[in-house]
Amino acid sequence: xxxxxxxxxxxxxxxxxxxxxxxxxxxxxxxxxxxxxxxxxxxxxxxxxxxxxxxxxxxxxxxxxxxxxxxxxxxxxxxxxxxxxxxxxxxxxxxxxxxxxxxxxxxxxxxxxxxxxxxxxxxxxxxxxxxxxxxxxxxxxxxxxxxxxxxxxxxxxxxxxxxxxxxxxxxxxxxxxxxxxxxxxxxxxxxxxxxxxxxxxxxxxxxxxxxxxxxxxxxxxxxxxxxxxxxxxxxxxxxxxxxxxxxxxxxxxxxxxxxxxxxxxxxxxx
Amino acid sequence: xxxxxxxxxxxxxxxxxxxxxxxxxxxxxxxxxxxxxxxxxxxxxxxxxxxxxxxxxxxxxxxxxxxxxxxxxxxxxxxxxxxxxxxxxxxxxxxxxxxxxxxxxxxxxxxxxxxxxxxxxxxxxxxxxxxxxxxxxxxxxxxxxxxxxxxxxxxxxxxxxxxxxxxxxxxxxxxxxxxxxxxxxxxxxxxxxxxxxxxxxxxxxxxxxxxxxxxxxxxxxxxxxxxxxxxxxxxxxxxxxxxxxxxxxxxxxxxxxxxxxxxxxxxxxx
Numbered sequence: 331x332x333x334x335x336x337x338x339x340x341x342x343x344x345x346x347x348x349x350x351x352x353x354x355x356x357x358x359x360x361x362x363x364x365x366x367x368x369x370x371x372x373x374x375x376x377x378x379x380x381x382x383x384x385x386x387x388x389x390x391x392x393x394x395x396x397x398x399x400x401x402x403x404x405x406x407x408x409x410x411x412x413x414x415x416x417x418x419x420x421x422x423x424x425x426x427x428x429x430x431x432x433x434x435x436x437x438x439x440x441x442x443x444x445x446x447x448x449x450x451x452x453x454x455x456x457x458x459x460x461x462x463x464x465x466x467x468x469x470x471x472x473x474x475x476x477x478x479x480x481x482x483x484x485x486x487x488x489x490x491x492x493x494x495x496x497x498x499x500x501x502x503x504x505x506x507x508x509x510x511x512x513x514x515x516x517x518x519x520x521x522x523x524x525x526x527x528x529x530x531x532x533x534x535x536x537x538x539x540x541x542x543x544x545x546x547x548x549x550x551x552x553x554x555x556x557x558x559x560x561x562x563x564x565x566x567x568x569x570x571x572x573x574x575x576x577x578x579x580x581x582x583x584x585x586x587x588x589x590x591x592x593x594x595x596x597x598x599x600x
Numbered sequence: 601x602x603x604x605x606x607x608x609x610x611x612x613x614x615x616x617x618x619x620x621x622x623x624x625x626x627x628x629x630x631x632x633x634x635x636x637x638x639x640x641x642x643x644x645x646x647x648x649x650x651x652x653x654x655x656x657x658x659x660x661x662x663x664x665x666x667x668x669x670x671x672x673x674x675x676x677x678x679x680x681x682x683x684x685x686x687x688x689x690x691x692x693x694x695x696x697x698x699x700x701x702x703x704x705x706x707x708x709x710x711x712x713x714x715x716x717x718x719x720x721x722x723x724x725x726x727x728x729x730x731x732x733x734x735x736x737x738x739x740x741x742x743x744x745x746x747x748x749x750x751x752x753x754x755x756x757x758x759x760x761x762x763x764x765x766x767x768x769x770x771x772x773x774x775x776x777x778x779x780x781x782x783x784x785x786x787x788x789x790x791x792x793x794x795x796x797x798x799x800x801x802x803x804x805x806x807x808x809x810x811x812x813x814x815x816x817x818x819x820x821x822x823x824x825x826x827x828x829x830x831x832x833x834x835x836x837x838x839x840x841x842x843x844x845x846x847x848x849x850x851x852x853x854x855x856x857x858x859x860x861x862x863x864x865x866x867x868x869x870x
Binding site for chain 1: 688
């Protein structure tokens with residue numbers, strides 16, 4: 331017990347040393363303020379918003395909790411007033427697409443905010459790099475085909491929470507600050523069906539027999555067979571769900587291409 | 601096609617007639633305003649907040665969608681500032697208990713708001729009556745043991761949405777209006793484990809063998825056996841989950857009572 335206490339004290343001392351040196355290594359709070367276009371009265375809020383729990387005790391988790399609610403209301407409000415006839419089910423879908431992990435992680439990347447996140451997660455920088463490399467292929471949203479680091483989305487929510495608190499709980503101020511950061515807004519027209527749903531619907535329409543073969547443990551791949559023929563596969567080692575989405579998406583594209591070739595051939599024979 | 605159009609027109613005419621007669625039958629908007637202590641600038645918002653989709657086209661569903669987000673932020677905000685050291689996981693639990701269906705349905709009942717809900721759901725009034733009869737046994741929250749009509753909770757959320765809109769999206773005004781309506785607030789100390797969790801934990805501690813016997817389809821009951829002995833059961837016909845929660849709760853109480861009798865007997869022999 332005493333040992334633990336000593337150790338805790340030791341850790342705390344190290345933390346304090348680090349925190350001092352980190353203040354020097356992290357002189358860039360004002361750069362963050364420039365990016366988001368908001369001057370914090372209480373700079374410690376901003377600092378906390380950019381501090382991951384791996385880094386030190388006072389992390390952004392509580393701010394993220396609050397910011398999540400603030401963001402949800404702001405988007406619900408925008409969609410409610412902007413779409414007077416939209417039923418609640420579609421309002422829900424619209425908001426979900428505009429506040430999900432990938433959408434918010436893109437915000438962190440687009441505005442270089444990720445550079446200012448203080449953390450001690452050895453793998454995170456690599457994950458962010460990989461995410462950034464994957465973005466260009468999907469200009470707005472990949473719909474589950476790429477792996478967005480949740481820490482980046484959390485950081486955006488914590489920033490929103492920090493602005494909300496610093497502005498005396500002003501929805502107006504918070505919205506003015508974050509509105510442009512959240513662009514491009516995902517509209518109803520941009521909402522796409524999930525890759526797996528899309529693939530199943532296509533196959534159902536053409537009465538194709540579908541089979542997914544799970545080789546994920548062995549090779550990180552999931553293969554797709556349609557009417558017993560191999561049509562595509564998806565790979566992603568860290569997360570099976572993304573491999574599955576990619577497999578469905580790949581198979582969908584192959585089938586659509588084959589169908590259009592068949593159609594063309596038919597036209598040629600006409 | 602023409603037929604449908606005619607029919608639609610007919611329905612609309614009926615609706616209009618009804619809506620006129622209902623304005624007479626529903627002169628009580630000002631009573632609602634007195635109960636909640638807020639004067640609506642736009643009375644149509646209040647009327648819509650108290651109109652179920654079974655009643656007519658312009659129902660409360662969109663207001664409920666917005667109100668849900670407003671309520672979530674208001675409670676998140678209260679808990680965030682009121683509990684400076686509470687980690688996000690516990691903040692989440694605290695909020696969930698204060699905004700769930702049963703909690704909000706209780707608000708509708710406590711303040712007689714349910715009386716003003718316009719609907720054409722034949723069974724709803726009976727469900728509300730049953731809910732009201734069950735409340736006295738659980739002063740704050742039943743934790744899944746009684747069936748709270750979701751329409752009542754939705755109506756409370758739609759009222760919150762209506763106040764938010766009518767007050768020009770003022771969180772302050774909305775909070776001032778609803779704060780006392782939402783009393784009693786469920787605190788951390790009042791948060792209880794779910795009946796099924798509680799029961800399993802107790803049995804695990806004493807190394808009891810647990811068995812649930814599902815007779816729900818046959819008789820609406822779920823029976824509980826501990827070490828092959830019948831210890832309790834739960835019944836609820838409309839919803840199996842509530843029957844299960846009641847079974848676990850009943851069995852828990854029986855076991856706790858038996859254990860204390862055993863303890864007393866032991867004491868007697870000492």
